[in-house]
Amino acid sequence: MPPTRPPYPAELAISVKTNYCRDDMLGVKNFRDVGNSLNQILGSEIFKSSVLYRSGALDEISTRDNLLQLKTIVNLRREKDPDFRNIRLLQVAPLDTMNNYIFESEIFKEWIQRLYNTLADETIWPSLLHCTSGKDRTGVGIALLLKNIGISDDMIVKEYMLGDYGNRYPESMTHLLGEMPKFEHLKMKESQIHTLKRVLLQK
Template identity: 30%
Template sequence: MEPVAAAGADKAPAQDEPTGKHPLSPLPVGLNPAAAPGGSTMPSNRKTGLDYWNAKQVVNFRDIGEFVNLIAGADLLPVGRLFRGGTLRHVESLDAVGSPRTIFNLQKGSDPEFAGVVNHHFPISNDYEKYETTTPEVRAWLRRIVAVVEQGVALPLYIHCLSGKDRTGVVTATLLSLLGIPRECIIQEYLLSEGKVDQQFIETALDGITPLARTFHRVDLPRVRSELLGTPRQAEPPASRPPA
């Protein structure tokens, strides 16, 4: 298995490289060929109208719920709540990534500052293979992330690393597992990413966190699920002024 942390392994595409997804083979279960990469119609989020495959600002950006539902051929997750992708260093406005209120930054470097957003930084040493989720350090890293979710996160949530496929893929697969999404859907969602992705990599990661109740035994798993599926929190209304 090629280590995720090897030099250049989490490298975003060069500026002149296309960020459109290469064709999938085979197509995920339940995914309409017309909506697949290379087809005539690209999925867009119903709330933001974003075209994920052609977004130039953020590589591998997508609404996790939208694509899980496409893969499953059923509405398993709400849309507009959980997003994933690559670095935010070239993003001028968070509107480009679903207007998140919470960000999970998995890369080593810090994110640009955005007003009104809670940013949680979860770096992990490049010495560890992120797909090897039985490694104590990687498992502790995942537990820290899940513990923050348990404490409460304002949705929408944007999860990212540099290229949005390896660290982000492992964390996304973990959260989807906690939500009870079928394993095959999780694998196919991972394989949607542009760049070097391998089914065996994500299967290794999923095997390493199973059983979930043992891996995350100190976490209130029902509360984690509730936080990830809950209604996005609304901004506090402005304080009313007393009549003049």
């Protein structure tokens, strides 16, 4: 079956991408400041900028200048990252394949809880989350993070569409978000939500 037509105009993704998807600067797939991207989508300064970044693998990075403000890189792959001076490297990879992101699998439950515990540590911010292409594990992790702190499904899907993949398959993210309420382990603890709202959202 061919992919369904994106529910949002492609012009939106192009407009935001021009300003905030800076893979041309870094040589890294799907690099962007999530807060800046969401602020432009919303037309309002709701999120803090320069706090949460996302991307694909950093192996071919062309310049490290834009990483200087980071405290931590959270690697969702099993492969190691290159070393970056004065940046903490954390690896939060699944112990095995993710079984196509079947939420009820024990592998997924264990992985998402480790990720939530990592993100709720205030000492890691500002941070970059990445996997290989910046769309699968990173897409799931960012989407669940945003959903837990109260961001609407509509906004999460629009942010996902900014990558070089999302405009083709927005229905996959819509399905993921629709499934989330069915699984208690996808919900963060109240203390984690409180911490992440303080870290990521404007007062």
